[in-house]
Amino acid sequence: MAAVKLGVIGGSGVYDIEGLEEASWVTVSTPWGDPSDQVLTGRLGGTPLAFLPRHGRGHVHSPSDLPYRANIDALKQLGVTHVLSVSACGSFREEMAPGDFVLVDQFIDRTIRGGKSFFTAGCVAHVSLAHPICAELAALAARAARGTGVRVHEGGTYLAMEGPQFSSLAESHMYRDHWGADVIGMTNMPEAKLAREAELHYASLAMVTDYDSWHPDHGEVDVTAIRKVLAANGANARATVAALAGLLEAGAGCSTGCAEALDYAILTAPEKRDPALVAKLATVAGRVLG
Numbered sequence: 001m002a003a004v005k006l007g008v009i010g011g012s013g014v015y016d017i018e019g020l021e022e023a024s025w026v027t028v029s030t031p032w033g034d035p036s037d038q039v040l041t042g043r044l045g046g047t048p049l050a051f052l053p054r055h056g057r058g059h060v061h062s063p064s065d066l067p068y069r070a071n072i073d074a075l076k077q078l079g080v081t082h083v084l085s086v087s088a089c090g091s092f093r094e095e096m097a098p099g100d101f102v103l104v105d106q107f108i109d110r111t112i113r114g115g116k117s118f119f120t121a122g123c124v125a126h127v128s129l130a131h132p133i134c135a136e137l138a139a140l141a142a143r144a145a146r147g148t149g150v151r152v153h154e155g156g157t158y159l160a161m162e163g164p165q166f167s168s169l170a171e172s173h174m175y176r177d178h179w180g181a182d183v184i185g186m187t188n189m190p191e192a193k194l195a196r197e198a199e200l201h202y203a204s205l206a207m208v209t210d211y212d213s214w215h216p217d218h219g220e221v222d223v224t225a226i227r228k229v230l231a232a233n234g235a236n237a238r239a240t241v242a243a244l245a246g247l248l249e250a251g252a253g254c255s256t257g258c259a260e261a262l263d264y265a266i267l268t269a270p271e272k273r274d275p276a277l278v279a280k281l282a283t284v285a286g287r288v289l290g
């Protein structure tokens with residue numbers, strides 16, 4: 001069985017991971033610029049782990065300015081094979097209440113930021129994103145999360161909006177009533193797209209902090225309300241990561257084809273490829289670019 005290394009991208013409220021053996025914060029440089037912060041590496045149980053706080057320690061990066069490409073490249077450089085994205089989210093469903101965890105399985109991308117692909121002019125590739133989540137990793141994460149006692153929902157559509165402002169009431173209703181979204185956040189796109197391009201297994205643990213703005217019995221979403229839920233969610237997320245590390249030791253399997261995403265994806269003829277871009281793609285696509 002291929003070696004497994006768990007990468008964890010910690011979102012709002014999750015800026016470190018406790019209990020790592022041989023823990024050390026390491027600086028990683030990438031051709032896509034600096035990642036959000038140093039990466040905390042170590043072992044959790046028997047499993048090697050790399051943890052990156054998405055917004056940086058102290059929450060210094062806005063979701064609209066995050067170095068998404070550098071973050072994925074940095075994790076892959078460190079040997080990460082499986083990424084658990086941990087995120088705060090709003091809920092469009094009564095039954096997905098604050099404090100609940102949702103193992104997202106679909107996305108709607110409404111972000112308008114740049115840097116959403118590693119493959120640009122000079123090396124064009126089109127990966128499949130019909131199933132953006134690694135089914136087996138998500139199933140293991142759900143099992144791990146359930147062990148902490150939180151209510152876990154397996155499956156849900158995450159609407160990735162362009163922040164940093166929250167949605168208007170009209171948008172909130174549109175996403176919920178007409179588009180069928182279940183939860184909303186600002187970061188999982190382009191992250192999931194880039195993870196697929198980098199052939200990483202990716203699952204998203206979305207932790208509900210609020211009902212966005214649509215719910216008649218809850219006020220409009222604001223950060224004060226979110227902060228109250230973040231601490232408890234963060235503790236349950238850390239417990240989930242510890243349990244997932246134990247489960248991953250035995251391997252995960254993959255029916256989604258995450259690690260072969262680039263097999264037939266690159267369209268640019270070898271003689272037309274931009275050598276500078278090909279060099280930048282060494283970590284992400286070295287398997288197929290040679």
Ligand SMILES: CSC[C@H]1O[C@H](OP(=O)(O)O)[C@H](O)[C@@H]1O
Nearest residue numbers: 011012054063087088185186187
């Ligand atoms: C804390 S309010 C909005 C903020 O929280 C989420 O961050 P993350 O996905 O990194 O957990 C959301 O996407 C916004 O960036």
Ligand SMILES: Nc1ncnc2[nH]cnc12
Nearest residue numbers: 088089090184185186212
């Ligand atoms: N309601 C919401 N909208 C967007 N991102 C969020 N993160 C947490 N709650 C959110």
